[in-house]
Structure formats: structure tokens, C-alpha cells
Amino acid sequence: MSNPRTFVNSPLARIARLVLGRAPRVAMVLGQTVHLSGATREDFLADPEWVAHEEVHLRQVRDLGHARFLWEYLLESARVGYYQNKFEVEAREGARQFMADLQRGTLPPLGPQTT
Numbered sequence: 001m002s003n004p005r006t007f008v009n010s011p012l013a014r015i016a017r018l019v020l021g022r023a024p025r026v027a028m029v030l031g032q033t034v035h036l037s038g039a040t041r042e043d044f045l046a047d048p049e050w051v052a053h054e055e056v057h058l059r060q061v062r063d064l065g066h067a068r069f070l071w072e073y074l075l076e077s078a079r080v081g082y083y084q085n086k087f088e089v090e091a092r093e094g095a096r097q098f099m100a101d102l103q104r105g106t107l108p109p110l111g112p113q114t115t
Contacts, residue, residue, distance in 0.1 A: 004051070004058060006044060010035035020082070029057035031066050052098035056091035 007013075010028075013035040017026040025038035027050065034054045036044055044050060061069045069087075076085045101107045 002055065003045070004054060005033045006041045007033050007035045008039075008041055010037055013037035027054050029054055029061055030070075032058060032061065034058070048102060049095045049099050053091045053095035055098075056094035057087065060087055060090070 012030065013026045013028050014037040016028050017023050017037045020026060023038070025043070026036070027039070027044060028035050034044070044054075063069075064072065073085065073087050076087060080086075082088060098107075
């Protein structure tokens with residue numbers, strides 16, 4: 001797991017919190033930055049499952065490009081909703097697998113760290 005770039009108290013993440021029914025904390029990926037609302041960087045980094053979930057989204061953005069990812073994510077959310085969104089399903093599964101590997105002690109070596 002890397003050390004992702006974060007934007008704490010992001011106005012865009014705050015809007016997402018409101019849209020998601022006043023969720024207590026939200027992280028959302030825009031570009032290669034994790035935007036946070038309701039959580040500090042330390043809170044976020046202290047939760048390996050949450051970080052792993054957002055790492056999947058960071059990879060999705062790298063794979064598809066910023067504009068295509070955002071467009072496809074929004075279309076998918078409009079079509080099937082947030083929870084069934086294929087990008088969210090993949091991120092939840094990636095985080096679940098990361099946590100299982102963490103418990104088994106079978107994680108791959110860490111890649112380069114970024115800030």
C-alpha cells in the first residue's frame with residue numbers, strides 16, 4: 001500500500017457527504033488525490049481497509065484516465081446507484097482482499113511512497 005496524496009476538508013468531498021445522506025466521513029478520488037471530509041489524513045491512513053479501497057480508485061483513474069473514469073463512474077452511479085456501481089464493487093473487493101492478505105501475512109512488497 002502506498003501513501004496517497006490527500007486533500008483534507010475538501011469542499012467536493014463535503015458535498016459528497018451531504019449527497020450520501022450526511023455520512024460521517026467521506027473519501028473520494030479526483031485525479032490522483034484522495035479528497036477527505038469528516039476525517040483527518042491521520043484518520044484515513046490509520047484505516048488500512050479504507051486506504052486500500054481508495055487505492056483501487058486511484059488505479060482505476062490511472063487505467064482509464066481522469067475524464068473517462070469520472071464520466072463512467074457518474075454514468076454507472078446514475079444507472080445502478082452508488083452501492084452497485086461496478087467501480088465501488090471492485091474497490092470493496094480490492095479492500096477485502098487486501099485485508100485478507102494482511103491477516104495472512106501475504107502482502108506483496110510495498111511500492112514507491114508518494115506524498
